[in-house]
Amino acid sequence: MIAAACYTLLMIALVVFSVGNGSKDILLKEGFFGFLTGTDWNSVEDRESYGALPYIVGTLISSALAMAIGVPISLGIAIFLSEMAPTKISVPLSFIVELLAAVPSIIYGLWALFVFRFWVRDLIEEPLHNMFGGSIPFFAQTPFGLDVFTTGIVLAIMIIPIVSSISREIIKAVPNTQREAAYSLGATRWETTRIAVFPYAKSGLLGAAILGLGRAIGETILVTMIIGNTIGVAAIPVSLFSQSQTLASLIANEFNEASSDLQLSALIGLGVVLLILTMGINVGARLLVSRMVKVSAGARE
Amino acid sequence: MATDGEAINDPLLKVISSKKEENYYVNRLRYKVSIKNLDAWFGTKQVLKNINLDIKSNVATAIIGPSGCGKTTLIRCLNRMHEMTLGASAKGCVVIDNNTNIYDKSVDPVIIKRRIGMVFQKPNPFPTMSVFDNVAAGLKLNGVRDKRLINDIVEESLKSAALWDEVKNELDKPGIGLSGGQQQRLCIARALAMQPEVLLMDEPTSALDPIASSKIEELIHALKKEVTIITVTHNMLQAARVADFTAFMYIGELIEYGPTNQIFKTPHKELTERYISGKFG
Amino acid sequence: MREETSGQNSSNNQKIQDIMSRRYNRRRVLDKIVSVFAIACVLAAIIPLGSILLEVIRNGASAISIQLLTQPPGAIGATLESSGGIAPAIQGTLIVVGLASVIGIPIGILAGIYLSEFASGTRLFPSAVRLFNDVLTGLPSVVIGIVGYITIVLAVGSFSVLAGAFSLSIIMIPIVVRITEETLKVVPNSIREAGYSLGISKWKITLFIVLKSAKSGVLTGIVLAISRIAGETAPLIMTILGTSLFFSSFTKPIDALPLRIWRLASQPYDTAHSQGWGAALLLIVIVLISSVVLRLLAQRKGFKVKAVHV
Numbered sequence: 001m002i003a004a005a006c007y008t009l010l011m012i013a014l015v016v017f018s019v020g021n022g023s024k025d026i027l028l029k030e031g032f033f034g035f036l037t038g039t040d041w042n043s044v045e046d047r048e049s050y051g052a053l054p055y056i057v058g059t060l061i062s063s064a065l066a067m068a069i070g071v072p073i074s075l076g077i078a079i080f081l082s083e084m085a086p087t088k089i090s091v092p093l094s095f096i097v098e099l100l101a102a103v104p105s106i107i108y109g110l111w112a113l114f115v116f117r118f119w120v121r122d123l124i125e126e127p128l129h130n131m132f133g134g135s136i137p138f139f140a141q142t143p144f145g146l147d148v149f150t151t152g153i154v155l156a157i158m159i160i161p162i163v164s165s166i167s168r169e170i171i172k173a174v175p176n177t178q179r180e181a182a183y184s185l186g187a188t189r190w191e192t193t194r195i196a197v198f199p200y201a202k203s204g205l206l207g208a209a210i211l212g213l214g215r216a217i218g219e220t221i222l223v224t225m226i227i228g229n230t231i232g233v234a235a236i237p238v239s240l241f242s243q244s245q246t247l248a249s250l251i252a253n254e255f256n257e258a259s260s261d262l263q264l265s266a267l268i269g270l271g272v273v274l275l276i277l278t279m280g281i282n283v284g285a286r287l288l289v290s291r292m293v294k295v296s297a298g299a300r301e
Numbered sequence: 302m303a304t305d306g307e308a309i310n311d312p313l314l315k316v317i318s319s320k321k322e323e324n325y326y327v328n329r330l331r332y333k334v335s336i337k338n339l340d341a342w343f344g345t346k347q348v349l350k351n352i353n354l355d356i357k358s359n360v361a362t363a364i365i366g367p368s369g370c371g372k373t374t375l376i377r378c379l380n381r382m383h384e385m386t387l388g389a390s391a392k393g394c395v396v397i398d399n400n401t402n403i404y405d406k407s408v409d410p411v412i413i414k415r416r417i418g419m420v421f422q423k424p425n426p427f428p429t430m431s432v433f434d435n436v437a438a439g440l441k442l443n444g445v446r447d448k449r450l451i452n453d454i455v456e457e458s459l460k461s462a463a464l465w466d467e468v469k470n471e472l473d474k475p476g477i478g479l480s481g482g483q484q485q486r487l488c489i490a491r492a493l494a495m496q497p498e499v500l501l502m503d504e505p506t507s508a509l510d511p512i513a514s515s516k517i518e519e520l521i522h523a524l525k526k527e528v529t530i531i532t533v534t535h536n537m538l539q540a541a542r543v544a545d546f547t548a549f550m551y552i553g554e555l556i557e558y559g560p561t562n563q564i565f566k567t568p569h570k571e572l573t574e575r576y577i578s579g580k581f582g
Numbered sequence: 583m584r585e586e587t588s589g590q591n592s593s594n595n596q597k598i599q600d601i602m603s604r605r606y607n608r609r610r611v612l613d614k615i616v617s618v619f620a621i622a623c624v625l626a627a628i629i630p631l632g633s634i635l636l637e638v639i640r641n642g643a644s645a646i647s648i649q650l651l652t653q654p655p656g657a658i659g660a661t662l663e664s665s666g667g668i669a670p671a672i673q674g675t676l677i678v679v680g681l682a683s684v685i686g687i688p689i690g691i692l693a694g695i696y697l698s699e700f701a702s703g704t705r706l707f708p709s710a711v712r713l714f715n716d717v718l719t720g721l722p723s724v725v726i727g728i729v730g731y732i733t734i735v736l737a738v739g740s741f742s743v744l745a746g747a748f749s750l751s752i753i754m755i756p757i758v759v760r761i762t763e764e765t766l767k768v769v770p771n772s773i774r775e776a777g778y779s780l781g782i783s784k785w786k787i788t789l790f791i792v793l794k795s796a797k798s799g800v801l802t803g804i805v806l807a808i809s810r811i812a813g814e815t816a817p818l819i820m821t822i823l824g825t826s827l828f829f830s831s832f833t834k835p836i837d838a839l840p841l842r843i844w845r846l847a848s849q850p851y852d853t854a855h856s857q858g859w860g861a862a863l864l865l866i867v868i869v870l871i872s873s874v875v876l877r878l879l880a881q882r883k884g885f886k887v888k889a890v891h892v
Binding site for chain 3: 019101191210215
């Protein structure tokens with residue numbers, strides 16, 4: 001059993017070692033900082049140069065969109081299922097939401113590519129472009145539906161099941177005596193959720209949101225299908241309707257066709273950046289969470 | 302608080318013609334809570350059967366009885382918390398001050414809880430709030446913003462709950478940092494801050510050690526001058542110490558009710574006598 | 583008619599009663615608005631799901647045929663009759679996911695039990711395991727694919743089933759560990775203490791009592807993990823490569839449904855897209871049915887309703 005627990009540590013070591021080793025070529029060549037801020041992606045022999053910046057920007061923007069849309073919706077669902085709905089409705093509904101998590105990302109990708117992008121383009125992007133395209137740079141480019149905006153929305157949909165079902169478990173775990181205390185003071189249902197449930201569940205809810213962020217950042221296949229797959233400087237989004245590229249999607253797109261060892265190393269280098277981003281989020285969130293857990297520790301019997 | 306002397310001078314009573322009528326009105330005015338034909342269920346299981354009980358103002362009334370007799374359900378019906386449990390329901394009349402039936406369709410259950418506060422078996426202060434914020438929670442929730450007013454009421458409530466001296470220099474510390482007994486007094490202060498007319502207490506000392514328990518019992522003696530107290534307890538001796546009136550329940554029915562002395566010394570029903578003398582329960 | 587108490591109290595009392603009554607309507611409206619918002623959120627999740635399922639069924643059903651299910655892929659861009667099918671992909675998914683589960687589930691559950699029952703919160707080793715497990719959960723699947731490539735593909739010399747299964751197991755284990763630990767933690771301590779007081783050894787308590795009451799949660803966790811890896815595409819790209827041949831050896835490349843769908847979707851031909859939808863339908867059926875069946879089983883085998891008070 002301890003061996004099983006050790007396996008986890010082993011895997012981390014393996015991950016760190018292999019990507020570190022695999023990327024050393026490119027990092028030696030461009031330097032770590034140079035790689036992070038470079039915008040080239042040139043695989044022509046003798047003039048090879050690779051930089052990760054455009055894809056970092058693409059990743060951050062698409063994920064930020066996903067969180068901005070997805071987390072509030074997930075919270076709303078969690079509140080509805082745990083505080084508002086009678087059992088007759090909440091049981092089948094929560095079942096359905098959990099099923100959402102079972103849909104593989106490739107299928108989200110298929111759907112987004114062949115169906116959803118047209119909805120977004122026609123119902124949201126074109127109206128926004130027509131109304132504000134001249135004045136707000138966010139909406140300046142002509143929308144095709146395959147861009148960082150649609151990617152953000154679909155990523156939001158993808159993180160909803162995870163964030164909402166974990167949030168729901170967290171909310172359910174708040175002791176009922178807390179709610180009763182609030183109700184006995186004359187609180188409405190929303191107010192009870194606000195003062196008795198949320199503060200108590202804060203750390204857990206944050207954890208749920210962070211899990212969602214991690215999912216959004218690491219999502220690969222869906223992104224390759226709808227973000228437009230631009231390379232180099234063109235991949236930096238200048239408006240919501242720009243095509244772009246994320247760290248993950250470029251790796252998936254080019255890995256098997258890398259024309260040189262250096263390019264492969266560069267792709268692994270992107271993996272390193274992705275890794276650092278993800279690990280940073282996880283560790284940072286964990287520190288936050290453990291600080292908040294101390295608050296509710298006393299009341300948790 | 303209406304005493305005999307004040308009631309007689311009350312303009313409302315000037316039209317009374319005889320002493321008998323006068324006594325009748327005076328008595329009626331002094332019933333804070335009148336429970337009439339109250340039934341309650343969990344799903345299809347009936348847990349309260351036709352309860353009829355008149356609680357007097359500004360006294361402490363204890364409800365005793367063996368496990369499962371429905372005493373907790375009864376007080377949870379008095380502030381309409383009972384029906385908040387899934388599948389639970391209640392039917393009947395609970396009249397406050399002879400003018401408001403809290404089970405009337407036009408009455409909003411949320412508003413009732415402002416007039417009838419509750420303290421729970423296990424102290425449940427809000428863990429993320431300080432002592433001060435805990436006590437002020439009900440006020441802020443209900444829209445009171447005036448800082449000075451809130452400060453006043455918090456201090457007043459903590460004093461009424463006999464907690465002020467212990468926490469007055471540490472109002473910012475988290476509520477759960479207090480000991481069990483202090484937490485319970487904090488919860489009492491929190492309930493009192495709402496200026497309720499009735500305070501329901503569901504086995505308030507059963508999770509506390511004897512010293513903390515006796516502090517709460519002292520508190521009840523002092524508090525009943527300000528609020529009508531109805532407390533559920535499974536500890537008969539506590540009822541004898543603390544309550545002016547006692548109601549004995551058994552399997553969902555009210556068996557006997559009267560002044561504590563009478564219930565304990567000369568119970569009218571045999572069942573009561575058997576419970577009091579420890580033959581069961 | 584309110585109680586008259588001493589001067590100061592009653593004036594405070596009067597003040598707050600007024601304020602409270604005045605503010606109440608606004609609060610009630612806010613409560614209703616929040617309710618509407620919550621319902622809207624639920625719709626925001628259900629509508630896309632409905633659309634996805636609808637489209638997959640609509641487009642996929644017309645593509646399903648014996649040919650699709652049993653034939654290897656034909657030439658790219660060919661007509662419908664000679665475009666073959668996705669049979670190797672079906673076989674591949676079953677094999678790779680199966681192998682990954684065989685590796686991943688036991689390790690995951692054991693580690694989860696260890697963390698919950700045999701390791702108290704703050705000692706160094708369990709904390710490290712928990713921390714790294716959490717980190718692993720968040721690792722992007724592409725990176726895990728890279729690791730699989732470097733570790734196994736380069737070692738074995740070719741893209742292979744092993745590499746794919748290895749990568750998928752890395753994804754699977756942290757999920758199982760986390761959910762096992764969380765579910766076991768929720769089992770109230772009083773159950774364990776009841777066991778101790780009866781003199782039962784810790785092993786038996788954990789296995790027969792604690793695990794039993796957490797069974798449905800753990801099972802749900804396993805199902806979530808399997809569904810997750812069955813649909814994973816990225817780690818397979820650089821480990822199993824994908825091929826049009828059936829399974830030959832654990833050290834040779836193989837195809838898998840998600841990978842095949844990805845490749846088909848990127849081709850500009852309608853027949854390819856149609857096959858893609860068909861494969862998608864298959865994939866969703868496998869994934870959802872296992873989800874639904876196991877979930878129902880878990881519910882029946884023993885989730886008790888919360889207690890009711892006296």
